[in-house]
Amino acid sequence: MLRVFAMSTAASDASLNFSFHRVSAMVRRYWYLLISSWPRILDLIYWPTVQMLMWGFLQLYVSKTAGFAAGAAGTFIGAVLLWDILFRGQLGFSISFLEEMWARNLGNLMMSPLRPTEFVAALMVMSIVRLAIGMIPVSLLAIAFFGFNLWALGLALVAFFVNLILTSWAIGIFVAGLLLRNGMGAESMAWTIMFLFLPLTCVYYPVAVLPAWLQYVAWCLPPTYVFEGMRALLIDHVFRGDLMLEAFAFNAVLFSLASYAFVRLLESARANGALVQTGE
Amino acid sequence: MDAKATAAAIAVRDLVKRYKGVAAVDGISFALPSGSVTGLLGGNGAGKTTTIAMIMGLVTPTAGAVSVLGAAMPAQRYRVLHRMNFESPYVDMPMRLTVRQNLSVFAQLYGVADATERITQLASELELNEFLDRPTGKLSAGQKTRVSLAKSLLNEPEVLLLDEPTASLDPDTADWVRARLERYRKETGATILLASHNMNEVERLCERVIIMKRGRIEEDDAPEALLARHGRENLEEVFLDVARGRQAEAMR
Numbered sequence: 001m002l003r004v005f006a007m008s009t010a011a012s013d014a015s016l017n018f019s020f021h022r023v024s025a026m027v028r029r030y031w032y033l034l035i036s037s038w039p040r041i042l043d044l045i046y047w048p049t050v051q052m053l054m055w056g057f058l059q060l061y062v063s064k065t066a067g068f069a070a071g072a073a074g075t076f077i078g079a080v081l082l083w084d085i086l087f088r089g090q091l092g093f094s095i096s097f098l099e100e101m102w103a104r105n106l107g108n109l110m111m112s113p114l115r116p117t118e119f120v121a122a123l124m125v126m127s128i129v130r131l132a133i134g135m136i137p138v139s140l141l142a143i144a145f146f147g148f149n150l151w152a153l154g155l156a157l158v159a160f161f162v163n164l165i166l167t168s169w170a171i172g173i174f175v176a177g178l179l180l181r182n183g184m185g186a187e188s189m190a191w192t193i194m195f196l197f198l199p200l201t202c203v204y205y206p207v208a209v210l211p212a213w214l215q216y217v218a219w220c221l222p223p224t225y226v227f228e229g230m231r232a233l234l235i236d237h238v239f240r241g242d243l244m245l246e247a248f249a250f251n252a253v254l255f256s257l258a259s260y261a262f263v264r265l266l267e268s269a270r271a272n273g274a275l276v277q278t279g280e
Numbered sequence: 281m282d283a284k285a286t287a288a289a290i291a292v293r294d295l296v297k298r299y300k301g302v303a304a305v306d307g308i309s310f311a312l313p314s315g316s317v318t319g320l321l322g323g324n325g326a327g328k329t330t331t332i333a334m335i336m337g338l339v340t341p342t343a344g345a346v347s348v349l350g351a352a353m354p355a356q357r358y359r360v361l362h363r364m365n366f367e368s369p370y371v372d373m374p375m376r377l378t379v380r381q382n383l384s385v386f387a388q389l390y391g392v393a394d395a396t397e398r399i400t401q402l403a404s405e406l407e408l409n410e411f412l413d414r415p416t417g418k419l420s421a422g423q424k425t426r427v428s429l430a431k432s433l434l435n436e437p438e439v440l441l442l443d444e445p446t447a448s449l450d451p452d453t454a455d456w457v458r459a460r461l462e463r464y465r466k467e468t469g470a471t472i473l474l475a476s477h478n479m480n481e482v483e484r485l486c487e488r489v490i491i492m493k494r495g496r497i498e499e500d501d502a503p504e505a506l507l508a509r510h511g512r513e514n515l516e517e518v519f520l521d522v523a524r525g526r527q528a529e530a531m532r
Contacts, residue, residue: 025386033374036376104370105372107338110338115358275339276330
């Protein structure tokens with residue numbers, strides 16, 4: 001007879017439910033990986049720092065030479081820091097997922113009781129952890145170098161952050177689906193997909209700069225509202241709650257579409273045997 | 281499924297898997313009783329891995345049905361995945377994590393209540409103690425196989441699926457692994473399905489052998505019965521008879 005080992009939530013039909021226990025197991029797995037590798041930690045801080053310094057000095061130069069000081073007041077640094085929340089949030093999600101493919105561990109996870117929703121939840125947690133490791137030191141450096149205090153944005157920062165991280169997760173979920181369905185052949189999407197948002201979401205310039213027809217596209221993307229909201233706050237000192245609500249509504253749609261795509265891509269991966277072959 | 285099939289630990293009925301019109305598995309049926317050890321043999325491309333993947337719920341069948349411990353796969357897989365496990369040399373554990381960290385994470389995923397005790401017990405049984413705190417990637421192939429085996433036994437699975445568990449191991453380590461599998465089966469009464477190219481391994485561990493060729497089952501019987509029917513002295517010769525289409529000639 002099998003010796004009886006008490007099972008936690010996995011022992012009954014209740015096991016069909018979402019388990020925070022399994023989510024925390026996955027978070028622990030990624031945490032172990034992160035702390036075992038100093039290059040991984042350095043990588044989280046290095047590039048955001050370089051970006052922030054480059055844009056910060058550029059802003060200093062522009063404000064001195066073009067008399068742009070009042071208008072630009074911190075918008076470049078603010079933009080680069082918020083862009084990093086969007087970009088690094090998605091990258092943190094996708095890289096954690098890629099770690100499973102690089103480690104050839106996906107089969108173990110897919111055969112375990114871990115649900116896709118729990119897997120995704122763990123990836124979301126890790127995107128925030130990785131973001132915090134990278135962004136907190138960089139935001140402090142922005143104060144030291146340029147006197148720009150991101151944290152002083154207060155509740156507005158919370159609204160910006162929530163909307164940007166939701167977009168980054170939605171894109172991360174979609175990319176994870178692509179990776180499951182297409183294997184490592186889709187890896188480059190994880191690194192580059194967010195750059196499509198860079199010109200369209202008007203990170204460094206107002207939406208009005210875009211051609212009229214492209215503005216319609218830009219206003220369909222949640223981050224556009226955040227970057228416009230940031231400029232309104234820094235230049236006009238007005239918090240545009242309406243923009244944040246619109247961003248949230250578009251995020252709800254984007255997140256739903258990404259989740260639907262993930263489910264369909266996972267089904268397709270099961271049908272095509274892609275979960276057995278997760279290589280190139 | 282008939283009553284016999286539903287009582288089985290693993291039941292496969294009229295299972296078909298086609299990829300772009302090509303049949304990888306072409307209408308196979310079998311039922312494995314609880315506590316049995318069955319070898320799944322076949323040449324490359326015979327359909328073994330696809331069959332196991334469908335039993336695990338990783339691949340959706342084109343037609344037919346798979347049931348594991350009474351749950352239809354893949355639709356009801358989450359009812360039974362915590363009672364199953366698998367081991368394959370083609371799937372790795374995260375290399376940078378130590379053996380203890382890896383086992384601890386998987387114990388939590390499988391809902392093992394006293395993970396520390398279970399890991400200690402397995403480490404002792406599978407002789408992992410000396411490298412429990414070493415990164416998994418730093419281990420030899422044999423050591424990694426033992427760790428992978430430990431992972432597959434963490435939740436004391438009632439159904440254990442093994443895909444070439446001793447591939448790329450030296451004869452001594454392979455023999456050691458087989459002995460541990462035999463012991464686990466005797467102690468727990470688990471149902472084991474073993475895909476292998478190693479005929480000695482199959483002869484030693486399995487009470488039943490299923491030989492596949494081009495997605496179909498060519499033979500399904502006890503090893504002794506197969507040897508007698510083919511007039512051969514070992515399973516390797518039987519396998520070659522089937523693989524090379526010498527079945528009729530050999531049986532004359």
